[in-house]
Amino acid sequence: MLYRNSTLSNYFIVILLFLSLFLSSCSLISDSPQISPATGYYKIDSPEVQGLINRLYTQAGPDFSWMDLEKGIMHNIKYLSRKSENGIAAKYGKFEITWDMLRRTNEDFLNILPKLDTEPELLEENFVWYALSPRTLLTGYYEPYLEASLTPDPRFPYPLYSVPADLKKIDLGDFHHRWKGQKLLFRVDGDTIVPYYDRDEIDFKGALQGRGLEVAWVKDLVDVFILQIQGSGRLILPDGSVKHILYAGKNGLKYVSLGKILIQRGLLPKEGMSMQKIREFLSQNPQLVEELLSTNPSYVFFRLDDDGPFGSMAAPLTPMASIATDTKVLPSGALAMLTTRLPVADADTKEPMAKIVMAQDRGGAIKGTRVDLFCGSGPDAEFLAGHLNSWSHIYFPVSRKYLEEKQAQ
Known part of the structure; x- marks a missing residue:
């Protein structure tokens, strides 16, 4: 198990996992089939x-x-x-x-x-x-098209990353039957476990730079954001060939809708809200791109394939x-x-x-x-x-x- 390879004691990890369940400091993923009986x-x-x-x-x-x-x-x-x-x-x-x-x-x-x-x-x-x-x-x-390169190129400055090796996952059911079907995503920092890097840390603070995780590079950071929402896409390479870019994993942090953020801040009306309206707004307000994209801490990692798209x-x-x-x-x-x-x-x-x-x-x-x-x-x-x-x-x-x-x- 992942936790046995850590320097932490099993007892300390159990305490941290218990706290994380109720404080939501790390992501919980539930596979339990039980849901509210109010409808059916x-x-x-x-x-x-x-x-x-x-x-x-x-x-x-x-x-x-x-x-x-x-x-x-x-x-x-x-x-x-x-x-x-x-x-x-x-x-x-x-x-x-x-x-x-x-x-x-x-x-x-x-x-x-x-x-x-x-x-x-x-x-x-x-x-x-x-x-x-x-x-x-x-x-x-849908499956968006993105102009991209598979090698570093100044025309394509924004990377798409593969799943990092330090992104860990634990099945909480191993600790208590009450947590069966729930998983915790995290990374180890010294002698403790912490949530994985969020969007701001990855895209704007370089948390994954220099680790060889790039699978491709694209022209526009907003394209990266939209690709992550859609889950997969097609990369149009400089020679005209096409590669499928497919979902491989995520950092486990909560997904926050940028559309809802724009509505709550009064930047766009609720009526007629669409991805096209969001893209247009970001294009017209580049000074807000970093702040607005960072409101969604969830981050998706990718892999390349000749075929696709594939579902879960x-x-x-x-x-x-x-x-x-x-x-x-x-x-x-x-x-x-x-x-x-x-x-x-x-x-x-x-x-x-x-x-x-x-x-x-x-x-x-x-x-x-x-x-x-x-x-x-x-x-x-x-x-x-x-x-x-x-x-x-x-x-x-x-x-x-x-x-x-x-x-x-």
């Missing part, structure tokens, strides 16, 4: 299911094909096949979601996928549908179908129906959308029923991700055969 899933009846299916067939978009989901569902099945069948993936209210429930639902969906263009009734015949309560806030993320399941994401969720509410590998309204470029309106989506990612800011839709890459994806902030509804299908078998046992 409830079964919906046939007329409502039929109405939702009608929406699927009229609002999925002109370019939608059911077979677009095939590879993503296959990735779900591969991921779920490694899980314990009777293990609890999530417990939301009184509703338990098991890994086997998720796997069987994906398998049944894959089997009927080629028939769904002409047989929509299969969606009700094969699945029992549950609504997620309360409604969810839907936001978006280590599987490729599908544009407009993969979502990031709080896995305590909607676990990784789950299928769902999403109904919402999407912003339209150059128009003060939103258009309705209903689609089958796949929970294949998660993010530090995604809590409770909130869902983050992966919008893809390019200008259209950037617009949608930057402006998407809509109330939405999630419906969760469960294999009818699976439920019948469980009732018969």
Whole structure:
């Protein structure tokens, strides 16, 4: 274990870990499936299911094909096949979601996928549908393009860092069963443990300089900030080639929304807030960039790859179908129906959308029923991700055969 390699005594570390739980001096990450029972899933009846299916067939978009989901569902099945069948993936209210429930639902969906263009009734015949309560806030993320270099170059002064070796993590469940599923991220400083370096220390005080952690360099520090929010991107290199830059880890400090900071300080109005508005404001006020970016202590580290982007399941994401969720509410590998309204470029309106989506990612800011839709890459994806902030509804299908078998046992 990491703590056995430290000069600290086990007793002293336990005291520090206990204090950190209640004083929040270091980051805690919880993997526990238990959440508040105040809300949950409830079964919906046939007329409502039929109405939702009608929406699927009229609002999925002109370019939608059911077979677009095939590879993503296959990735779900591969991921779920490694899980314990009777293990609890999530417990939301009184509703338990098991890994086997998720796997069987994906398998049944894959089997009927080629028939769904002409047989929509299969969606009700094969699945029992549950609504997620309360409604969810839907936001978006995308894969930004950044001009970059893989070697030091004065035209690209801002580094992207890999995970530092001195960023340590401890499973608190090793100390007490009450802390099962919680982890502590920290670094060792002399004879004590402290939170890892924050954004101000890394970007403006050079805490990681000279350690060989740079994986690439980019032109604009604001681009680094936005890339960290999105989690992955594409680097356009000077010779025209492309590299994927992917999430590898984080410093464990709390994520603070820059948009909320700008609103609270009266620098931008709440109405019409978007990533584009934030970028424009920072461009027009360069003297505030250091102070404003430093209000978000959370920091993301990266790795390079020829492929991507990948979600938290280590599987490729599908544009407009993969979502990031709080896995305590909607676990990784789950299928769902999403109904919402999407912003339209150059128009003060939103258009309705209903689609089958796949929970294949998660993010530090995604809590409770909130869902983050992966919008893809390019200008259209950037617009949608930057402006998407809509109330939405999630419906969760469960294999009818699976439920019948469980009732018969």
